Amino acid sequence: MHKRTTLRGLAAATLTLGFGLAGQTASAADTGPIKIGLVLPMTGQQASTGRQIDAAVKLYMAQNNPVIAGRKVEVIVKDDASTPDQTRRLAQELVVNDKVVALAGFGITPSAMATAPIATQSKTPMVVMAAATSSITEASPYILRTSFTLPQAAVGIAEWAAKNGIKKVVTLVADYGPGNDAEKYFADRFLLNSGQVLEKLRTPLRSPDFAPVLQKVRDAKPDALFVFLPSGQGAQFMKQFAERGLDKAGIRLIGTGDITDDDQLNDMGDVALGVVTAHHYAASHKSAVNQKFVEAFKKANNGMRPNFMAVGGYDGMRVIYNALNTTKGAGGEALLAAMVAHPVLVNRPIVATPRGVRLCRPSERTLDLLDKWPPGPFAKESGELIIDASGQRVA
Numbered sequence: 431m432h433k434r435t436t437l438r439g440l441a442a443a444t445l446t447l448g449f450g451l452a453g454q455t456a457s458a459a460d461t462g463p464i465k466i467g468l469v470l471p472m473t474g475q476q477a478s479t480g481r482q483i484d485a486a487v488k489l490y491m492a493q494n495n496p497v498i499a500g501r502k503v504e505v506i507v508k509d510d511a512s513t514p515d516q517t518r519r520l521a522q523e524l525v526v527n528d529k530v531v532a533l534a535g536f537g538i539t540p541s542a543m544a545t546a547p548i549a550t551q552s553k554t555p556m557v558v559m560a561a562a563t564s565s566i567t568e569a570s571p572y573i574l575r576t577s578f579t580l581p582q583a584a585v586g587i588a589e590w591a592a593k594n595g596i597k598k599v600v601t602l603v604a605d606y607g608p609g610n611d612a613e614k615y616f617a618d619r620f621l622l623n624s625g626q627v628l629e630k631l632r633t634p635l636r637s638p639d640f641a642p643v644l645q646k647v648r649d650a651k652p653d654a655l656f657v658f659l660p661s662g663q664g665a666q667f668m669k670q671f672a673e674r675g676l677d678k679a680g681i682r683l684i685g686t687g688d689i690t691d692d693d694q695l696n697d698m699g700d701v702a703l704g705v706v707t708a709h710h711y712a713a714s715h716k717s718a719v720n721q722k723f724v725e726a727f728k729k730a731n732n733g734m735r736p737n738f739m740a741v742g743g744y745d746g747m748r749v750i751y752n753a754l755n756t757t758k759g760a761g762g763e764a765l766l767a768a769m770v771a772h773p774v775l776v777n778r779p780i781v782a783t784p785r786g787v788r789l790c791r792p793s794e795r796t797l798d799l800l801d802k803w804p805p806g807p808f809a810k811e812s813g814e815l816i817i818d819a820s821g822q823r824v825a
């Protein structure tokens with residue numbers, strides 16, 4: 431096969447895979463269903479994430495032929511209630527008993543981290559559709575992610591804040607992996623742009639009480655409060671923010687898009703007006719492809735609006751399907767290699783470099799953010815030339 435350099439290696443990719451892979455094909459004995467294990471929080475505090483991803487996976491299956499190489503594709507959904515020990519146990523059962531070709535889902539970072547050794551030991555590709563701590567993809571060479579990372583969102587809003595007259599900020603994050611990422615990357619970029627972080631506050635992942643921290647925010651009198659909370663906690667937080675009168679006290683609310691979650695946005699009331707967040711997805715995005723997705727999702731789910739978790743699930747299913755079509759149903763390293771062959775599906779398009787943050791679609795926009803370009807000729811994923819042999823940009 432002709433090997434070509436493409437943009438895939440340049441962007442802030444969420445994909446980390448450390449080795450070359452040999453080809454494999456399905457054996458003739460594989461005639462039963464092709465099974466995919468989907469481990470999600472269907473109950474408990476993160477149940478909305480499970481509900482959204484489950485609905486998106488079902489939509490993808492309904493829109494695409496659930497038969498690959500003459501075998502039916504079967505998705506086995508397991509509820510881990512966001513308890514990492516459960517996630518690991520369920521993943522192990524899916525691999526050992528059900529012989530799934532891929533593991534998918536993973537609502538929170540601790541669940542994904544707990545399952546990483548299972549993926550490594552069993553050589554099972556593991557598609558993370560929700561959890562978003564940047565380091566997750568380093569926990570196993572079998573992990574791919576179709577969600578996002580917190581630094582991508584946090585750096586974007588830090589840039590915006592500095593450019594929009596916000597000088598003093600208090601940060602508030604959920605006290606675990608993605609919160610660490612959000613707090614650190616927000617503060618680093620905000621300080622670089624001469625902002626000041628007055629205080630860094632945290633609330634527990636489980637059953638947080640926002641009242642005491644909101645009192646501290648009030649006392650600190652920042653221009654803005656930066657917040658990351660996992661999907662599902664935004665509405666409750668907004669309610670308390672308003673009840674404590676912080677919206678009226680002239681403290682702007684900014685954050686990652688997890689707090690303006692499309693799943694809950696309609697229930698948040700007027701307090702959500704004027705809140706500014708940065709994220710890789712909003713259901714209101716006007717592109718034709720998104721409008722079609724939102725419409726189909728609502729139609730299949732009693733009007734439920736998809737959030738960013740649904741998109742991670744839908745894209746994750748697309749990655750698995752495409753790759754299974756290539757391997758004709760085989761799993762293991764062949765499946766992983768087939769997934770990696772189409773990295774555009776597993777890279778989120780927000781790129782952050784010291785030169786700024788940009789939504790890099792079409793992908794050649796990445797060049798605007800690079801100090802040094804790769805030598806030409808250089809083509810993007812589709813094969814379209816973007817730097818010619820003499821080093822001139824042509825797209």
Ligand code: VNL
Pocket residue numbers: 476479537538539540560561562563607608659660661662688
């Ligand atoms: C995580 C990150 C979970 C962002 C989220 O919602 C979220 C995580 C459940 O990595 O645990 O919005």
